[in-house]
Amino acid sequence: MIEELRNKVKELFASKRVDVVLGYQRAVDGVSAKPLFIYNQEDAERLVWDSYCVYNLACYLKELAGKKVGIIAKACDVKSIAVLLQENQWKSQDLFVIEVEEVKPSAPADKYESVRKLEAKSASERLKFWEEEFSRCIRCYACRQVCPMCYCPRCVADQSMPAWFSRANSLKGNLSWNVTRAMHLAGRCIDCGECERACPVGIPLRDLNKKIEKDVKELFNYEAGSSVEQKPLLSCFDKNDPTDFIK
Amino acid sequence: MTKEGWEPNIIGFLCNWCSYAGADLAGTSRMEYPPNIKIIRVPCSGRVNPLFVLKCLMNGADGVLISGCHIGDCHYSEGNFHARRRFAVLKRFLEYLGLDPRRFQMSWVSASEGDKWSKLIKELVEEIKTAGPNEVTGDD
Amino acid sequence: MSKKFMERIIGREELIRVIEGLLGNFQVVGPRELPGKGVFYQPMKNARDIYLGGGFTIEPVKKFFLSPSECFFEQKRNESGEFLEEAPLAGDKRIIIGARSCEARGLTLLDKVFDSDYKDSFYINNRKRTTLIGISCDSPDKDCFCTSMGGSPTEGRGMDALIFEIGDQFIIEVISDKGSDIFGSAGSELNEEQKKLWESDKKKRKEALSRKVAVPDGLDKAFGSPYWERASSACLSCGVCTYLCPTCHCFDLVDEERKRLRCYDGCAFADFTLHASGENPRPTKKERYRQRAYHKFDYFKKNFGENLCVGCGRCIRHCPVKIDIADIVANAPLDKES
Numbered sequence: 060m061i062e063e064l065r066n067k068v069k070e071l072f073a074s075k076r077v078d079v080v081l082g083y084q085r086a087v088d089g090v091s092a093k094p095l096f097i098y099n100q101e102d103a104e105r106l107v108w109d110s111y112c113v114y115n116l117a118c119y120l121k122e123l124a125g126k127k128v129g130i131i132a133k134a135c136d137v138k139s140i141a142v143l144l145q146e147n148q149w150k151s152q153d154l155f156v157i158e159v160e161e162v163k164p165s166a167p168a169d170k171y172e173s174v175r176k177l178e179a180k181s182a183s184e185r186l187k188f189w190e191e192e193f194s195r196c197i198r199c200y201a202c203r204q205v206c207p208m209c210y211c212p213r214c215v216a217d218q219s220m221p222a223w224f225s226r227a228n229s230l231k232g233n234l235s236w237n238v239t240r241a242m243h244l245a246g247r248c249i250d251c252g253e254c255e256r257a258c259p260v261g262i263p264l265r266d267l268n269k270k271i272e273k274d275v276k277e278l279f280n281y282e283a284g285s286s287v288e289q290k291p292l293l294s295c296f297d298k299n300d301p302t303d304f305i306k
Numbered sequence: 307m308t309k310e311g312w313e314p315n316i317i318g319f320l321c322n323w324c325s326y327a328g329a330d331l332a333g334t335s336r337m338e339y340p341p342n343i344k345i346i347r348v349p350c351s352g353r354v355n356p357l358f359v360l361k362c363l364m365n366g367a368d369g370v371l372i373s374g375c376h377i378g379d380c381h382y383s384e385g386n387f388h389a390r391r392r393f394a395v396l397k398r399f400l401e402y403l404g405l406d407p408r409r410f411q412m413s414w415v416s417a418s419e420g421d422k423w424s425k426l427i428k429e430l431v432e433e434i435k436t437a438g439p440n441e442v443t444g445d446d
Numbered sequence: 447m448s449k450k451f452m453e454r455i456i457g458r459e460e461l462i463r464v465i466e467g468l469l470g471n472f473q474v475v476g477p478r479e480l481p482g483k484g485v486f487y488q489p490m491k492n493a494r495d496i497y498l499g500g501g502f503t504i505e506p507v508k509k510f511f512l513s514p515s516e517c518f519f520e521q522k523r524n525e526s527g528e529f530l531e532e533a534p535l536a537g538d539k540r541i542i543i544g545a546r547s548c549e550a551r552g553l554t555l556l557d558k559v560f561d562s563d564y565k566d567s568f569y570i571n572n573r574k575r576t577t578l579i580g581i582s583c584d585s586p587d588k589d590c591f592c593t594s595m596g597g598s599p600t601e602g603r604g605m606d607a608l609i610f611e612i613g614d615q616f617i618i619e620v621i622s623d624k625g626s627d628i629f630g631s632a633g634s635e636l637n638e639e640q641k642k643l644w645e646s647d648k649k650k651r652k653e654a655l656s657r658k659v660a661v662p663d664g665l666d667k668a669f670g671s672p673y674w675e676r677a678s679s680a681c682l683s684c685g686v687c688t689y690l691c692p693t694c695h696c697f698d699l700v701d702e703e704r705k706r707l708r709c710y711d712g713c714a715f716a717d718f719t720l721h722a723s724g725e726n727p728r729p730t731k732k733e734r735y736r737q738r739a740y741h742k743f744d745y746f747k748k749n750f751g752e753n754l755c756v757g758c759g760r761c762i763r764h765c766p767v768k769i770d771i772a773d774i775v776a777n778a779p780l781d782k783e784s
Contacts, residue, residue, distance in 0.1 A: 086768040088588055093768035096679040114767060118682070122731075178402065186404025186442070195486065197505065197514065199685035200715075205766050215357070217717055219700070223357050224364070226700050226709045227515030231364045231443040238403065242356050245395050257766035259504055259686050261483030274398045279391070296387035301394055302377065306413040306426060 061108050064131070067157055068103040071129045077155055080129035081116040082106045094119070097129075106131075110162055115139060115251040117207035120149060129155040138249040138284030139207040145289055146247075148210060170250075173263070174270045193233040195260040198226070202254035202264055203240060208247045215239060241267040246275050246292025249284040314434040316343045316369040317362045321351045323381035324416045325373035331420030339424035340431040343371065350374065351412075352385025356396045359410055363400075364443055369409045369434040373423075376414040386414070408433045409440060452626070454618045455640055456633030461609075461616050464632050465493035468541055475510070476544040477503045490543065497544045498611055500585035506549040506692035506760065507542060511572040512556060514689075514710050518568075521704040535571040541628075543579045548592045548758035550580050550604035552692025558750045559695055577624040580608045582648075586655045589759030591772055593652060594659040597756050600648040610647060617644050659772040661753060665744045668778040669736070677774045678735030680767045681714065687738070687761035687771070688712030693754045713737050743775050 064082075071077045084095035084105045092111035096119075097103050108131075116130050117139040132140060137158060143149050169175070177185055200216065203209040215223050216236055224239070225232030241248075248268040255264045275281050278301050281292050320326040326347050332339060348354055351374025362370045372393060380386040393412055401407045411430065415423050456464070468474050474490040477497040485501040487510070517533045553573070560569040583599045592598060602608040607625030610617040617636065618629045636644065668674075688694040689710055696718075698711035711718060714735070719728045728734045746754035762770045 087762075087770040087773045088768075091768060094680040096676070174402075182401070182404050182406060184404075185402065189403050195483075197685075197689050198710075199689050199712075201682065201684040201686045201766050204682035204684040213717075222700070222702060223361065225702055226698070227702070227707055229443070229515070234403070234443070235360055235364050238360055238399070239357060242396060242399065253766075257682075257684070257686075259484075259690060259764040260486070261480070270402050271395060271399060274395060278394050278398075293388070293392055296384065296391050298377075298387075300387070300391050302390060304394060304397055304412065305390065306411060 061106065064108055064157070064159070065103045065106050068097060068106060068129065068131075069100040071155055072097075072100050072103070076127060077129040078126040079123065080131070080155075080157075081119055082131045083108060083112040083114070083116075086111075108159060112161075113253075113256065115205075115207055115253045117143065118205050118253065120154075120207060121210035124148075127153050127155075129157060131157045131159055133159055133161045135249055135251040136207075139251060141284040141287050141289075142208060142247050142249065142291075143210075144287045145284075145291055151287070171269055171273045173266050174273055177266060177270075189234070190230060192262045193230060193237060196228060196233040196237065196262060197260060198228050198233065198236065199259065201257040201259065205253045205257040206244070206248075207251075208244055209240070215243075237262075237264070237267060241271055244268055245271045246279075246281055247283050248272060312439055314342045314368040314431055314439075315366070316371060316430065316434060317367045318343045318345045318371040318373060319348050319351070319354045319358065320345050320415075321353075321374040321381075321386075322347055322349050324375035324379065325351075325413070325423070327417035328373075328415040328419045328423045331417065332424045333420075335420050337420055337424040339427040342431045342434075343427055350380065350382050350385035351389040352380070352382065352387075354389060354393075356392060359393075359396060359400075363405065363409060363440065366440060366443070367409075368437070368440045369411070369430065371411050371413065371430060373413045373415050373426075376416055379416065405442060406437050406440075408437045452620045452630070453636050453641075453644070454620065454629055454633045455636050456616050456618060456629075458614055458616065460633060461496075462493045464628065465490075465496060465543065468628065469493060473538060473540045475540065475542045477501075487542070487544075496581075498581065500583070502546065502583075502587075502758070502760070502763070503544075503549075504760070504764065505690060506552060506758065507545045507578065508549065508552060508556065508692050508695075510540070510542060510576060511553060512560065512569055512695055512697075513572075513708075516568050516708045518699075518706045518708060520706075535567060536575065539575050539577070541577045541579065543581075545578055545580045545605065546583050546758070547580055547599050547601050547603075547605075547608070548590075548597055548756040549692040550578055551592075551597045551601065552756045552758070553578075553604040555693045555746075555750070555752060555754060555756070556695055577607075577628065578605045579625065579628070580605045582608055582610045582651060584611075584651050584654060586657075587759065587763070588657060589762040590655055590757060591657045591659045591759065592757035593655050594657070594661075594772075595753055595755050595757035599651045599655070610644065612643060612647050617647075657772075659757070659776050661743050661775055662778060662780055664780055665740065665775070665778060667780045669740070671779050673779050674736040674739075675732040678731040678769075680769055681731045681735050682767060683714050683716050683731060683734065684766065685710070685712040685715060686764050686766065687769075688714055690760040690764055692756055692758055692760070693742075713741070739771060739775050739778075742771075 068080050080097040082095045082097055083092045085107055086093040094114050115136045117136050224235035252265055351372055354372050359370045374386045400410055475487050476490040477485045478488040479485050484504045519530045519532045522531050560566040602619055602621045606622040607629050608619045620626050620629050696711050697708045700707050720726045742754040
């Protein structure tokens with residue numbers, strides 16, 4: 060299987076269809092995997108594919124604009140590429156997606172279970188929960204950097220004129236940052252889970268994004284990344300969008 | 307914990323063509339309504355960025371109101387459609403984070419609805435008074 | 447009698463009592479495991495919470511000395527007009543129990559920046575008002591390499607006292623007056639047999655470190671190499687490695703809401719060297735990653751005599767894409783060709 064993958068990649072280089080291919084290699088510890096930038100057929104020999112290959116390599120597409128890129132993509136990685144194509148961040152002729160099947164543990168029966176548990180709590184319990192989680196946020200922005208959908212050349216968090224929220228890791232600053240990022244991902248996040256995996260302090264970021272994903276399905280019957288032709292959620296509207304919350 | 311004589315501080319984003327004019331009408335018609343709302347005029351409810359709402363609430367505003375034209379009447383045709391979608395998501399999300407849902411509200415008020423405006427604000431201020439001061443971010 | 451460099455041996459119950467005595471009078475902070483999340487420094491409520499586990503805190507003890515966001519001054523107004531009010535220095539004494547030798551040694555490196563020709567009043571005040579008590583580690587993981595960076599799991603540089611758990615006894619190396627204030631008369635002095643036991647225990651702890659890293663001499667020869675582009679290709683340009691590092695100390699000054707704050711900043715961020723003109727001398731990951739490697743293993747060494755690294759392994763352990771700076775630097779090509 061791995062030989063097949065390596066050969067596919069080598070073929071892309073042989074036919075000069077790519078400048079770089081994104082894949083996986085063995086990490087320094089000899090056990091886990093880490094991302095691999097393949098620039099030629101020789102590099103392709105380092106490719107590996109196993110359950111350690113958790114990374115969503117689409118996060119590197121933002122810095123490869125203008126190049127012809129091959130990318131080894133798992134099912135949810137393909138969805139993030141679909142969103143990038145929907146948003147005109149890439150032309151499909153410059154992207155070669157090599158889809159791979161992953162061996163994943165079976166998904167839980169209800170993917171929104173943790174969201175529902177939180178929804179069932181009282182408002183003050185929820186506030187206390189999120190205050191505790193965000194108290195650990197160190198504003199490293201690993202969540203943003205690892206996300207394929209966070210490709211703004213100048214992130215709102217880095218703007219100083221005006222400064223939208225505090226750089227300090229006060230509750231005010233941390234809450235603002237995480238809420239803003241989740242809102243900027245509304246209808247775009249395909250729940251690859253990389254943000255939560257990358258977070259060094261264990262904040263359950265997926266529970267933020269999944270809540271919006273659930274709401275967006277309920278409110279607008281919209282699922283992110285379901286096709287390349289789909290229109291981005293917040294750039295369109297429907298005459299029958301819910302209106303009951305407006306006085 | 308409510309200080310003696312505390313008055314809610316509510317920020318309102320009003321669209322220029324409908325809601326701002328409607329509030330203006332309430333004023334010229336001498337319809338009384340509480341002064342707790344600080345109005346920021348925007349061209350359209352669709353101009354309002356969810357970040358504005360967030361910044362207000364994080365910096366101690368006790369309530370935020372966005373008010374625009376009725377559906378179908380937007381001066382820019384579609385602005386309020388976009389606002390409706392965007393803020394449906396934000397409202398549910400803020401509630402999920404534990405923020406009191408009374409603190410962020412939206413309304414459609416047309417230029418002729420001075421009466422609706424004054425009643426709306428009277429009710430809004432009462433609701434926020436019951437909700438108490440916004441202490442989400444503690445001191446600072 | 448000199449109060450420094452004494453050793454005491456103490457039983458578990460007496461250690462608990464000593465710590466209980468501290469809880470009543472000071473802020474006490476120690477590592478605690480939050481299930482499913484990791485080990486974090488938290489206020490200690492109960493002396494029995496003393497962390498004797500093998501895990502490493504995710505954030506190093508650095509944040510208690512160089513604060514992630516420090517207010518320098520605030521703009522205020524009175525009848526005469528506007529004025530700047532300097533932020534007061536915190537006065538309350540604080541005790542940290544459970545730091546590791548690596549992160550404590552990081553403080554001695556930070557001292558060279560914030561407490562030498564330039565004296566940072568906030569940092570120095572925090573050093574003065576904090577008593578740092580360490581616990582020697584016995585279970586380094588595959589990412590630890592403190593012994594390769596001139597340190598060891600048994601040394602107490604930067605600390606006021608260092609605790610060794612040996613069986614059901616605790617040997618305490620008292621390193622400073624502050625440490626002596628707490629442990630000076632605790633337990634008893636070590637007898638010859640206990641001293642021997644301690645020496646062999648220390649040897650065992652050092653030997654538990656399997657990873658050895660050799661930083662090449664003359665790293666500057668590799669500066670122009672395309673090696674750095676390949677080495678940095680997977681870097682996300684986030685702040686995990688710099689913020690979790692016990693020795694990284696770069697900061698940004700921001701003015702927010704009438705306050706001037708000093709906040710952590712990281713050379714990995716894309717806009718770290720972005721000028722007001724729009725020019726960025728480190729525009730890609732290659733320049734930024736190379737800068738990080740060189741600051742730690744070349745420039746700091748040339749300026750201060752030591753690598754700006756204590757081998758704690760946090761950057762490797764928590765990097766979202768498993769970049770290993772020690773491996774990258776150890777393999778830097780010193781011949782210009784590669």
